[in-house]
Amino acid sequence: MVYKRSDRTEERKDEKRKLIFETAAQIFAENGYHQTSVKDITEKAGISVGTFYLYFKNKEDLFEKLYDETAQMSSDISKYAIYEKKSETVAERFSRAVTASFWTFQKYKDLARIMLIEAVGLNPQFEKKYAELMQRSYKEMEIVLTELKKKGLVDIPDAKVAAVAFEGSCMTYITYWLRTDDKSDLNAHAYSLIIFILQALKVNFKDEDVKRYIKDILEELENKKDRFMKFR
Amino acid sequence: MVYKRSDRTEERKDEKRKLIFETAAQIFAENGYHQTSVKDITEKAGISVGTFYLYFKNKEDLFEKLYDETAQMSSDISKYAIYEKKSETVAERFSRAVTASFWTFQKYKDLARIMLIEAVGLNPQFEKKYAELMQRSYKEMEIVLTELKKKGLVDIPDAKVAAVAFEGSCMTYITYWLRTDDKSDLNAHAYSLIIFILQALKVNFKDEDVKRYIKDILEELENKKDRFMKFR
Amino acid sequence: MVYKRSDRTEERKDEKRKLIFETAAQIFAENGYHQTSVKDITEKAGISVGTFYLYFKNKEDLFEKLYDETAQMSSDISKYAIYEKKSETVAERFSRAVTASFWTFQKYKDLARIMLIEAVGLNPQFEKKYAELMQRSYKEMEIVLTELKKKGLVDIPDAKVAAVAFEGSCMTYITYWLRTDDKSDLNAHAYSLIIFILQALKVNFKDEDVKRYIKDILEELENKKDRFMKFR
Amino acid sequence: MVYKRSDRTEERKDEKRKLIFETAAQIFAENGYHQTSVKDITEKAGISVGTFYLYFKNKEDLFEKLYDETAQMSSDISKYAIYEKKSETVAERFSRAVTASFWTFQKYKDLARIMLIEAVGLNPQFEKKYAELMQRSYKEMEIVLTELKKKGLVDIPDAKVAAVAFEGSCMTYITYWLRTDDKSDLNAHAYSLIIFILQALKVNFKDEDVKRYIKDILEELENKKDRFMKFR
DNA sequence: CATGAATGAGTCTTCATTCAT
DNA sequence: CATGAATGAAGACTCATTCAT
Numbered sequence: 001m002v003y004k005r006s007d008r009t010e011e012r013k014d015e016k017r018k019l020i021f022e023t024a025a026q027i028f029a030e031n032g033y034h035q036t037s038v039k040d041i042t043e044k045a046g047i048s049v050g051t052f053y054l055y056f057k058n059k060e061d062l063f064e065k066l067y068d069e070t071a072q073m074s075s076d077i078s079k080y081a082i083y084e085k086k087s088e089t090v091a092e093r094f095s096r097a098v099t100a101s102f103w104t105f106q107k108y109k110d111l112a113r114i115m116l117i118e119a120v121g122l123n124p125q126f127e128k129k130y131a132e133l134m135q136r137s138y139k140e141m142e143i144v145l146t147e148l149k150k151k152g153l154v155d156i157p158d159a160k161v162a163a164v165a166f167e168g169s170c171m172t173y174i175t176y177w178l179r180t181d182d183k184s185d186l187n188a189h190a191y192s193l194i195i196f197i198l199q200a201l202k203v204n205f206k207d208e209d210v211k212r213y214i215k216d217i218l219e220e221l222e223n224k225k226d227r228f229m230k231f232r
Numbered sequence: 233m234v235y236k237r238s239d240r241t242e243e244r245k246d247e248k249r250k251l252i253f254e255t256a257a258q259i260f261a262e263n264g265y266h267q268t269s270v271k272d273i274t275e276k277a278g279i280s281v282g283t284f285y286l287y288f289k290n291k292e293d294l295f296e297k298l299y300d301e302t303a304q305m306s307s308d309i310s311k312y313a314i315y316e317k318k319s320e321t322v323a324e325r326f327s328r329a330v331t332a333s334f335w336t337f338q339k340y341k342d343l344a345r346i347m348l349i350e351a352v353g354l355n356p357q358f359e360k361k362y363a364e365l366m367q368r369s370y371k372e373m374e375i376v377l378t379e380l381k382k383k384g385l386v387d388i389p390d391a392k393v394a395a396v397a398f399e400g401s402c403m404t405y406i407t408y409w410l411r412t413d414d415k416s417d418l419n420a421h422a423y424s425l426i427i428f429i430l431q432a433l434k435v436n437f438k439d440e441d442v443k444r445y446i447k448d449i450l451e452e453l454e455n456k457k458d459r460f461m462k463f464r
Numbered sequence: 465m466v467y468k469r470s471d472r473t474e475e476r477k478d479e480k481r482k483l484i485f486e487t488a489a490q491i492f493a494e495n496g497y498h499q500t501s502v503k504d505i506t507e508k509a510g511i512s513v514g515t516f517y518l519y520f521k522n523k524e525d526l527f528e529k530l531y532d533e534t535a536q537m538s539s540d541i542s543k544y545a546i547y548e549k550k551s552e553t554v555a556e557r558f559s560r561a562v563t564a565s566f567w568t569f570q571k572y573k574d575l576a577r578i579m580l581i582e583a584v585g586l587n588p589q590f591e592k593k594y595a596e597l598m599q600r601s602y603k604e605m606e607i608v609l610t611e612l613k614k615k616g617l618v619d620i621p622d623a624k625v626a627a628v629a630f631e632g633s634c635m636t637y638i639t640y641w642l643r644t645d646d647k648s649d650l651n652a653h654a655y656s657l658i659i660f661i662l663q664a665l666k667v668n669f670k671d672e673d674v675k676r677y678i679k680d681i682l683e684e685l686e687n688k689k690d691r692f693m694k695f696r
Numbered sequence: 697m698v699y700k701r702s703d704r705t706e707e708r709k710d711e712k713r714k715l716i717f718e719t720a721a722q723i724f725a726e727n728g729y730h731q732t733s734v735k736d737i738t739e740k741a742g743i744s745v746g747t748f749y750l751y752f753k754n755k756e757d758l759f760e761k762l763y764d765e766t767a768q769m770s771s772d773i774s775k776y777a778i779y780e781k782k783s784e785t786v787a788e789r790f791s792r793a794v795t796a797s798f799w800t801f802q803k804y805k806d807l808a809r810i811m812l813i814e815a816v817g818l819n820p821q822f823e824k825k826y827a828e829l830m831q832r833s834y835k836e837m838e839i840v841l842t843e844l845k846k847k848g849l850v851d852i853p854d855a856k857v858a859a860v861a862f863e864g865s866c867m868t869y870i871t872y873w874l875r876t877d878d879k880s881d882l883n884a885h886a887y888s889l890i891i892f893i894l895q896a897l898k899v900n901f902k903d904e905d906v907k908r909y910i911k912d913i914l915e916e917l918e919n920k921k922d923r924f925m926k927f928r
Numbered sequence: 929c930a931t932g933a934a935t936g937a938g939t940c941t942t943c944a945t946t947c948a949t
Numbered sequence: 950c951a952t953g954a955a956t957g958a959a960g961a962c963t964c965a966t967t968c969a970t
Contacts, residue, residue: 032353034266037943048952049945059944117353121264131411138408156431158424161405165428168404169397176370176396179363192390196397199388200432245933269960280935285962477954496817498730501939512956517941585728585813595875602872620895622888625869629892632868633861640834640860643827656854660861663852664896733964744931745966755965 017055019045021069024062029110033063033118064126067119069230070111071133077104077228081217090153091205095194095213098170102190103221105174107229116175138163145201155202166197190214249287251277253301256294261342265295265350296358299351301462302343303365309336309460313449322385323437327426327445330402334422335453337406339461348407370395377433387434398429422446481519483509485533488526493574497527497582528590531583533694534575535597541568541692545681554617555669559658559677562634566654567685569638571693580639602627609665619666630661654678713751715741717765720758725806729759729814760822763815765926766807767829773800773924777913786849787901791890791909794866798886799917801870803925812871834859841897851898862893886910 023045027036038059042052056062081100087093105112119130141163148154156162173193191214198205221228255277259268270291274284288294313332319325337344351362373395380386388394405425423446430437453460487509491500502523506516520526545564551557569576583594605627612618620626637657655678662669685692719741723732734755738745752758777796783789801808815826837859844850852858869889887910894901917924 032355032359035355038945039943042953050947050952051950053945054950120352121349121354123264123267124262127264134408135412156424157427158420161421161424162428164405164408165401165425168408169401169432172400172404173393173396176366176400180367188390189393192388192393193397195389196394196432199434200401200428202431248933270962271960281962282935282964283933286933291961480954494820496819496823499819502941503939513941514943514956515954518954522940581817584816586817587728587731591728598872599876620888621891622884625885625888626892628869628872629865629889632872633865633896636864636868637857637860640830640864644831652854653857656852656857657861659853660858660896663898664865664892666895734966735964738932745933746931746968747929749966750929 016047016051020047020052020055020062021066025066025110025114028063028066028118029113033122060123060126063114063118063122064129066111066114067126067129070108070115073108073111073228073230074101074104074115077221080224080228081221085220089205089209090148090201090203091198091210092213094197094201094203095210096217098194098197099186099190099214099217100221101170101174102177102186103218105178106186107225109178112174112178116171134167138167141166148201153203156200162201165200169193169197169200186218187211187214245287248279248283252279252284252287252294253298257298257340257342257346260295260298260350261345265354292355292358295346295350295354296361298343298346299358299361302340302347305340305343305460305462306333306336306347309453312456312460313453317452321437321441322380322433322435323430323442324445326429326433326435327442328449330426330429331418331422331446331449332453333402333406334409334418334425335450337410338418339457341410344406344410348403366399369399373398380433385435388432394433397432401425401429401432418450419443419446477519480511480515484511484516484519484526485530489530489574489578492527492530492582493577497586524587524590527578527582527586528593530575530578531590531593534572534579537572537575537692537694538565538568538579541685544688544692545685549684553669553673554612554665554667555662555674556677558661558665558667559674560681562658562661563650563654563678563681564685565634565638566641566650567682569642570650571689573642576638576642580635598631601631605630612665617667620664626665629664633657633661633664650682651675651678712743712747716743716748716751716758717762721762721804721806721810724759724762724814725809729818756819756822759810759814759818760825762807762810763825766804766811769804769807769924769926770797770800770811773917776920776924777917781916785901785905786844786897786899787894787906788909790893790897790899791906792913794890794893795882795886795910795913796917797866797870798873798882799914801874802882803921805874808870808874812867830863834863837862844897849899852896858897861896865889865893865896882914883907883910 020041024036024041027040027044031040038049038052041062042049052062056065077100078097081096082093085096087096105116119126121127122130138160142159145154145156145159145162145166149156149159154162170193173189177189191211194210194214195207198210252273256268256273259272259276263272270281270284273294274281277284284294288297309332310329313328314325317328319328337348351358353359354362370392374391377386377388377391377394377398381388381391386394402425405421409421423443426442426446427439430442484505488500488505491504491508495504502513502516505526506513509516516526520529541564542561545560546557549560551560569580583590585591586594602624606624609618609620609623609626609630613620613623618626634657637653641653655675658674658678659671662674716737720732720737723736723740727736734745734748737758738748748758752761773796774793777792778789781792783792801811815822817823818826834856838855841850841852841855841858841862845852845855850858866889869885873885887907890906890910891903894906
């Protein structure tokens with residue numbers, strides 16, 4: 001009996017946290033971090049300011065948690081795309097990875113803005129965190145590329161440069177795509193970008209294979225949606 | 233007599249404007265736009281708040297002017313690199329363009345941060361301006377790539393996607409480079425990135441040519457420094 | 465439980481609003497609108513600046529509300545004096561009206577200053593509002609005088625001119641009276657002014673009646689004080 | 697020779713002073729004292745701020761001088777109207793005085809605003825000066841009325857009250873008139889107001905005489921314009 | 929005499945955060 | 950747990966006045 005109540009309480013707590021999370025994500029995406037006041041969030045969420053501070057240490061803490069969770073989610077999806085199914089070719093591996101990014105940010109447009117725009121010049125403290133995350137992501141890619149280079153599966157003069165350029169072209173294009181085109185035609189956009197990247201890395205691939213890889217991973221992700229969606 | 237005085241006065245005004253500009257650039261770069269108060273700028277510049285408002289309408293106006301002038305300068309240098317010397321090969325053209333970007337942002341590290349980081353999520357009004365500038369830059373590149381594709385000099389499925397990915401990989405890498413490595417070894421970094429891009433576009437090139445292109449444009453820019461450096 | 469708290473809270477809010485109102489009225493009266501800073505008001509009221517902006521949009525908003533409420537109160541009292549008791553003679557009607565003005569501004573000396581002095585040349589926006597209120601008041605008096613002129617109860621060449629001159633002599637004298645004499649001897653002052661006006665309008669009257677009219681309305685107003693006093 | 701130059705210099709000084717005076721009068725009238733900056737005045741006058749402070753101690757000093765000179769001019773005209781020609785009747789005396797006020801403020805609409813609107817709630821120091829001037833003016837009128845009352849030429853219970861009410865009705869009406877009607881039909885307006893006042897004071901008069909008095913003094917003033925117009 | 933760039937105290941206003949209820 | 954009134958530090962901006970040229 002006691003347990004039950006506690007559980008329900010826990011549940012409620014989680015619900016409110018989620019509510020704040022999602023509301024904040026939306027407002028941050030609409031107006032930007034600095035143009036969003038705590039009151040804006042609480043009013044839209046239908047709670048009091050006091051309650052806000054019951055769930056988050058402060059405004060920055062909320063943003064950080066939002067960022068972390070988004071990053072985690074994005075990373076999870078990415079990991080799934082790359083590791084869940086042993087890719088048969090390098091082209092498949094990268095096709096799945098890039099397409100997964102498209103899918104993620106399309107599904108969570110608000111969060112894309114938070115990850116790729118708001119987080120960028122927030123403040124020196126957060127900057128560091130952001131930079132570290134980027135570093136880590138570049139590093140991971142660098143390791144992969146170094147490995148593949150050794151095996152002769154990619155041909156690039158510098159794995160680090162290629163890693164950053166890879167991620168940069170991806171993120172920049174997705175940002176651009178979300179800003180203009182209304183998330184339509186994901187397939188076509190992903191395809192063109194993947195070709196750009198595969199060519200850049202001098203990976204062997206066949207066009208029709210790439211198209212199939214994209215189709216496959218998109219289907220998989222749609223089916224396993226619930227597994228990744230922590231909120232919203 | 234009156235003329236002389238007026239001239240000297242005008243000169244001093246220009247100098248002060250420059251002083252504010254450079255001071256602001258530095259502090260914005262260090263602490264970020266929102267973490268920088270007008271007082272921070274004036275104190276570091278050794279002037280009074282009143283004087284600040286004599287030269288700029290407000291803080292945002294200063295930032296916008298800083299951004300515009302940086303963008304202009306960057307664009308000038310880029311144009312020089314591409315058009316001043318009729319490039320003999322596509323590889324030369326892109327090598328010169330990319331290297332010029334490296335050179336510019338290395339010379340004006342503060343401003344690079346302002347252009348590439350601070351400007352990103354500033355506020356809805358500026359956001360629009362920033363987006364438009366990006367659009368324009370992508371569009372220009374798209375036109376170039378479309379042309380070259382017709383001539384069979386590049387091989388990409390979609391000129392627009394390639395254009396954005398090109399610029400994205402460039403800017404992301406330069407940002408990364410400036411954040412970590414202290415602008416050393418520009419040559420090596422530029423080289424690797426150029427290869428990445430030339431491969432992505434399937435442009436024909438020879439390694440040693442690329443290296444020469446880089447060396448040449450860097451030399452030219454160093455010689456013509458004064459022509460581009462509006463401030464600092 | 466929630467209700468009670470909410471009620472008490474509402475009550476306290478009203479009290480605080482009143483507190484700011486009254487404090488502001490006093491300081492505006494003492495030092496003038498432009499010489500009064502928001503800090504002056506909050507310090508004297510013993511609240512923080514933030515609290516001020518919780519109750520009023522800004523300094524001008526406070527002034528405007530103060531003005532409006534004062535105008536309303538003054539108008540209410542005036543209406544009471546004129547319409548509550550069907551006056552038997554024109555002399556009685558005007559005696560009651562003029563005396564009511566004296567009584568009002570004597571009771572709310574601070575607000576009199578705000579209505580008659582501070583509001584005058586405040587700023588173009590408020591100027592318009594002020595002018596409109598005056599216009600309306602003149603217009604009302606003009607209608608009354610036109611009516612009475614038709615009935616042969618007043619004798620004046622131009623009802624509009626008489627209306628403005630009537631109000632002007634009243635307000636000017638009350639202002640003068642408040643500035644010098646410390647609100648003593650209201651009866652005598654009101655009497656002399658009423659005679660001036662009744663003569664100007666060529667209204668028939670008997671001295672002793674006028675004296676009685678004044679006495680009566682003053683008594684009535686003192687008894688019904690609570691009905692009119694919105695604050696202070 | 698030295699004299700001549702000095703004279704010319706003096707003349708120039710006076711001219712510039714006048715220029716500032718007139719420009720200020722106009723801007724104060726348009727936008728109000730507090731909404732007018734020293735820069736506004738100097739820019740419109742085509743001089744530098746420095747020059748402004750060469751001729752006036754500060755902004756308030758300018759206003760005060762403007763006020764004083766206006767008051768002096770108004771007083772001069774008033775005195776001329778009353779004393780230059782020995783009035784044959786009380787009605788003539790007051791007709792001339794009131795009409796002169798109309799004429800003055802019509803001629804100097806800017807200054808009317810400064811005298812009657814801007815001066816009112818300026819600041820505690822000026823307030824005192826303004827009050828004193830009013831007192832003096834009321835006092836003078838009171839003396840006149842007391843005299844006439846003794847002689848049985850006016851019939852009022854209290855000379856002081858009548859004096860203030862007299863001035864108040866006059867000034868209020870002129871203010872109203874200037875605000876609405878574009879100074880047209882001075883004759884008709886003056887006539888109605890004079891009747892109001894003469895009736896209030898129970899002065900004997902004939903309508904056609906009053907009309908003649910008005911006509912006469914207006915003619916005289918137009919002819920002697922140059923004698924009174926210190927500026928503008 | 930004239931200039932106008934420079935000054936900086938003074939104001940308004942916002943908003944993240946706290947805490948009594 | 951929830952509330953939202955209260956806080957006050959912090960920041961943007963203005964403008965009367967000065968003074969070196």
